[in-house]
Amino acid sequence: MPNRIRVRRSVSLRRALRMLVIFSVLPTVLICAWLAYSNYRLQREGFEQQTVLLARAIQAEIERELAAIESGLKVMATAPELARGDLKAFHQHATNNVLAPDMALNYVLTDAKGLQVLNTLFPFGAALPKAGTPAQLQQVFAQRETVLTDLFKGVTTQAHIMAVGVPVVVNDKVVYSLNMGLTPDYINRLIAQRPLPDGWLIAVLDRSRTIVGRSRDPLKFIGQLVGLRVQQAMDGNSSGFLESVTKDNVPVFTGFSTSDRWGWTVVAAAPQRSLYDHLFAQLAQVLLGLVLALGLGFWLARRAGAKVMSSVQQLNDTALALGRGEDVSPPSLELQEAQAVGTAMLQAADAMRKVKFFAQHDALTELPNRLLFDELAQRSILSAMRHHGELALLAMDLDGFKKVNDTLGHSIGDEVLKTVAQRIGYTIRASDVAARIGGDEFIVLLDGVSQSDALQTAERLVHALCQPYYGVSVPLGVSIGLAMYPHHGSDLKSLMLGADSAMYAAKSAGKGQTHTAKPQ
Structure with missing residues (x-):
């Protein structure tokens, strides 16, 4: 082979x-x-950091707004009509009150049993609802502190509302809870003020994790519980990040932040497709x-x-x-x-x-916001405490600004606020801190100054801010309240309250002037 x-x-x-x-x-x-x-x-x-930071920024805005409401309610709670028991006069006062005309649904006065004794939705003396007061408001009497309730349905309006309640103290006894009813529309307006990237979503939750505000389709989802995955992630965590699905079945990256003060949570969600589309393109x-x-x-x-x-x-x-x-x-x-x-x-x-x-500055004036101001102020107070120094807090509120917005429009009002921020910066020292804490409210921290020096600075600010504004025929001015550390308070909260009270006293005394807080 x-x-x-x-x-x-x-x-x-x-x-x-x-x-x-x-x-x-x-x-x-x-x-x-x-x-x-x-x-x-x-x-x-990046999505994780952006969503969590955005949630914290909106949370800070909501806390600032709620703090303003709390301050206004506390001022109302000291009304002389309540002290002398003249509820009819207080009903008229509350009905005409302009503390929050674009946010307040009504004012309600409840007693220790939770029964309504006054409701601005009803004429004085009319029969009031016997039920419907949230049990959470009883904490006003038990703890003598401000309470923010979860979302509930009002007995009168049959609509979703929240309530902020503060104690009314007469002779060192809490006799009433003064409550303001807020609608979810108020929260939705706060959310709408912040521009969001395309497809992003913001939701605000109360303590029970019920949706009280939403940037998209709010009427459809307000009153519903947030998704189970978000609830589980929130257990025991004040902030965090996760992948989840929205109530309208959109896969998202979700960041959340919970307020230590109120227990409410802000959720920011970015659509996953915005990341995956870019990944597929790459x-x-x-x-x-x-x-x-x-x-x-x-x-x-x-x-x-x-x-x-x-x-x-x-x-x-x-x-x-x-x-x-x-x-x-x-x-x-x-x-x-x-x-x-x-x-x-x-x-x-x-x-x-x-x-x-x-997250730390006001978008309009680029001044520090309340969150950053509080951090800087706390540091200055601790330094003053260690070195036995002094510092001053100036609470400022523009006089006549509402008329500018009403007659000339919000764009002119924004320009006025920018000019106010510039004039404040020109007037104070480079080492001082100025912040915008709301609408036409500003606050200034003067570190290492005596009371006489602080008063001189305040007067210079009154003079500077009372000057005419370009293109504005409406007369504008400013009322300033001065509080000194340690004479008028030993911590930021007491100094803020003292400066606010002094500022309101300046307004009551004729505006365009400075008042000093009363010593502790």
Whole structure:
């Protein structure tokens, strides 16, 4: 039998070259995939920080508004009509009260048994509802402190409302709870004031985790419990981040923050599609680069690998700098895919800077907001306490500003507020702190000053803010209340209350002047 020729399995050169190119490009493919994943992780972390920071910023705005309502109610609770038991006169006073005309549904006075003794929705002397007062308002009598109720249905209106109650103290005894009814529309208006990226969602929850405000379809979902996954994430946590699905079945990245004072929670949700769409676009770019690399061959693949490694190193350096909170500059990248990641890093860094800034500053005047002011003021008080120093707190409220908005429009009112912020900055020292805490309310911290120096600064502020404003024919001025540490209070809360009371006294005395708080 003749010998057979052993035919070894042959491989075509074309196929070998194709395999060589494939294996040469494989590291590039893996690197591009890693870059895409790194970009995904960075953007996801950016969503986490943005949603939580946004939730905290809106929470701070709501707390500021509620603090203003609480202050106004406490002033009403000291009305002389209540002290002498003249409920008819107080009914007239409450009916005409303009404390919160765009937010208050009504004012209700309840006794220790939870029975209504006065309701501005009813004429004085008319029969009042015998039930419907939330049990939470009984804490006003038990704890002698302000209470914010959960959402409930009003007996009279049969609509969803919340209530803020403060104690009415006569002869050192809580005799009534003075309550203001708030509608969810008030919360929705606060949410609507902040512009949101496309598809983002804001929801406000009460202690029972019921939706009391929502930026999208509020009428459809107010009064419903938030989703179970969000409830579970909130258990035992004051803030956090998770993936969830909205009530209208939209997958989202969700950040939340709960108020230590009121127990309410703000939830900020960003649609997952905004991240995944970008990720899929990057994957398409990676695949396109792979096809080109396979077409050009091993040499181009090797060069691309070198460029990728250089880009990865620069992106790593940029990512580490970003993680340390340092300012990052655009890395010099040659690969389009890597440039997209670098651009995303820069965008994330810029977005985080902006969110952090506007979480601590007023968007209109760019002055510190109440949250940042409280932090700086607490530090100054602690320093004054250690060094036995003094500091002053000036609470300021513009006189006649409402007429500017009513007659000239809110755009002119905004320009006035910007001018007020500039004049305050020109008048005080660089070391002093000025903040806008609401509408036309400002507050100034003067560190290391005596009472006489603080009064001189206050008078300069009165003079500066009473000057004419460009394009505004309405006369404007300012009333200022001065409180000194430690003479008028030993902590920020007592100083704020003293300055507010003095400011209201200045308004009552004729406006356009400064009053000093009463000593503790």
